[in-house]
Amino acid sequence: MLKPFALGLLVSSQMAFGAESASLHLNIKQATMLQTLNQVITAFSEEYAPIEFKFQDGQINLAQEVQSVRNKIVENPNITDAQFQDLLVDLVEATRDFHTQIIFNSTEKATLPFLVMPAQGRYFVTCIDRKKLTEQSLPDFTVGTEILSFSGRKIGDVVRELVPQRYKGPSPSELRLATEVQLVQRYRALGMNVPRGHVDIQIPAVGYDPASQGGPTRDLGFEWEYTRDYVPHDIPPRNMFFDPASTFQRSPELKVTTTDDRGGCEAYTMGGSGFVPALGTDIGSIASQRFPNHIYRLPERGPIIGFVRIPTFSIEKDEEKVEAADEFGQIVSVMDEPNKTDLLVIDITHNLGGSVAYMYGLLSRLTDYPLKTLPHRIMVSSEMVMASASRLERAPFVRSEEDARIVTQGLLPGMVVDFTTWLGIKRYDQMLLDEYQAGRRLTQPTALLGLEYINPHPKQRYTKKILVLVDELDFSAGDFFPATLQDTGRATILGQRTAGAGGAVKETPIINQFNIQSLRYTYTIAQRLNGDPLENRGVTPDIPYEFTVQDMTNNFVDYRQAIISAIQNMLK
Template sequence: QGEMNDFVSSLRSQFETRYAPVQWKKELRDWSLDEEIALLQEKIDGGSLSVKQFQQEVARFFHRLDDYHCSVLFFSTEASSLPFLVKKVEGEYHITYIDESKLDTKTFDIAVGDRLISFDGRAVDETVKELIRVPDGASPLTEQSLAELTLTNRRGSKAHICPKGPIRITVEKQESGKRNSYELVWSYSPELIQNPLVKMGPKGYVSPFDVASKNPQLKCNIDMKVAGFHPHSLGEKQTYLPPLGSIVWESPYEGNFHAYIFLTPEGKKIGYLRIPHYMFDEKHIEELAPILARFEQETESLVIDQLNNTGGNIFFLYGLLSMLTDEPLKTPLHHMRLTQGDVMLAYAMLDALKAVSNNDEAQMIWGPTFYGYPVNYQTVVLLRNYYQHMIDQWMAGKLFADPIHVYAIDTINPNPKVRYTKPLLVLINELCFSGGDFFPGILQDNGRATLMGVKTAGAGGYVTAQMPDNLVGINLYSLTASLAIRQDGTPIENLGVSPEIYYELTKEDILKGFKPFAEAILKAVSEL
């Protein structure tokens, strides 16, 4: 119990110090840190929690926040999976993907589009509902989709119960309506990490896992991915969309971005660009630049596919946006949660920036661009304003700072070399997180693009991560350290970004390889 109490005490301290959307969560969900900590403490005081059970209670604490930036990961090697995925459409669960390297469809008469009737002797919906993290959350489609991914992909690192052994499923053939039952076996990886409270020695033990080498932002995003490559996973190079038309040019297969130019039935040339996430850097901006330059020369409009986008680096995101406009784009404001560490950093950065007095000196430090975002003396002025704002707010006693743009970048100026100026159609869905919220939100707020799909997840702020030394198996946890505000004054957190053109996947999409979705996209493009 001592280790559990120690962790809960440190968790409370971090939330009191760092968590920015406290008041917003109170208004939206009547959330209270005191009440949530008391619930967790009550479980510990019962005196019978195992480490695994404690981890599950900690996971529930994070889930009840209804905040996709707030997550916790545990040290665990345990995992279970089945070689297929399902999705609920029109009240039924249909198989959307089969890993045929692990499921012989000649032996098991199962195909994409077939209906899953039962799962381990239960109605599928019963099990999926148990896997939904926040039953009353602000983004029910997101919760449903995440639970569907979890149904056949469980991980101890997320405090899941990982089944092993046989499981019986019943599948209804789409064409004939015939039902067949099959016994499959979970692909199971055992837990190799012993319970440190029992086996691993005295307090102060540090796990041999090299947690310091992990990028917390990347880790939290990638953790939403399903193991293996397939077009329904998160953050993949290609999605489930079929080609939107006759392809007349396509980017090299070995590149990081799937892009092509296609012909519509009317003979118009339209561009397509897949953005799987924003965890890219400077060289990837350089890869995108000639693609967008070609699109500007040859196409009449551009479809940007950011379905299942897991977010990432704000500077790459701003750099990409700078190449999609010929007018400055306004960015969201952020309420930041400040600590002494932020203020100390602000003083250090202001001191370092004193020496920069012109464009050349700014570019000597950062180069001509930073993650594709153009660098000049104005960049330095903005940074000075940003760090001075931190100091001023701290001196005024404001731990929850008045809103400011991240790094004081209030507008994204057009790229000096590459600018795509034609109409944009951006595809979004419930599995677009963080940068996947901000990218379409900025375009929408500035009237630069038309959005199509369903509301994004609503992860609206930037993230800090904690990697605490402990003996209860906590790898890391992340907190939302800012609350982003759109141009109309509403937060992105929980509300997400809603499309102008609503399109939710249908049963026909799954049965026909998503051709109805592609046809709807073509119709939308023709009307831009």
């Protein structure tokens, strides 16, 4: 049975090539663009797991979006590569999925020498690149300076316009991304329009009244640090099958998501060292290259608190994931020793996510009882089936835990694979084959990789209370980590609702002549243990906290106090 969305996409495709409308002659570039568009459509149609959820949730009608892109290509015989890229960006952003992204081959970018964060409806400088902007050059432009306008317009309006307008209303995570990334860092490779030249910002002057938003202001001028695109554009395409006499039937309209040297601002970047202030007297740390950590004694001879930052779950090489998980385990094991700490604070703010399997490895070091994993509905592909079939082919020869580790090598980096884990993976592999054989491409909710539970690591564990700090810029595994700890009752969560990038992601290359590198999309749909979706919902903290003006102007003083108060309440 065809679901409503699948039916809509099929009808759209038929209408696009067979509607009773006036025939339009295409040039070779338009025809080749339509072929490239079909690759993107195929990826979404065949492997994008949340496609029906998004349709039923009323967020998108991708069939309508596809029709619109096709029509715009057909109607413009002089369409440029950049215009085609912008159409694809619009199509991908229509999913309102933080995982879906189209990447381009481009070196064009522009940046400004400062970073901005929002608080209570206002916008403040959080860091300044002093390699590029010295204190002497603009002495009244400092960390904590409020920005009133940007390029002659209210900064809030500029931020909102950076979020695609088709959304019913931008989410807090979308606005945070627009403020902290897109406002001052523009990359064509990520589909952004890149400015150049001069930009004015307005800041308060002495006598300005924030309450009435009136009083003296001062204008400051900056130049975008611009890098041109060294990748050529609009090269005549090659198309062996183009027929100059071919026509295209215009389809009538249906009525129905780079790294720079930021000059000391690394703490505020995605995956950076973090901005949580010292929580007390620093009385020690454990040597680590990957995980900034401290042991604090709270004020007035208070409890001793361990603090560890997990900046990212994204590590490229499997052997490095194993090393990182072991390094994390060593840190928390020391902090778990008697009289070493009373509670552990884990900071995952501004975490873009990464490997779910590696995240499982870290979670296994944070418990002394099995943690139930979030179930996923998985869009099964032939590549996944091939990998499962290969493991099952070798299954009869697995007679020991060492055999199991060899067969599953690279599947669960950072975790201890015992025989029980192997049996779960084996059942998972057989399930994928059975579902694929039966034509059920989207599975029922199941344990990803067959891991229904994350078992405690045999040697490295933190067993005391845990407080996890989150914010609106936690994505994917940055959603799964606090969701798992919250749903299993293992930790208390403090901060803002996470982004809600609720699935695992794939990346596929696009064969084309228009500087398109790849397409990323979600191939699973994660659920909370109560059955609620994680996608676009995120994790609601047990202790909500919104950044204040005092945080922006006084080194996160209110945030620090909120964390300390939460710790004290947890230890009562």
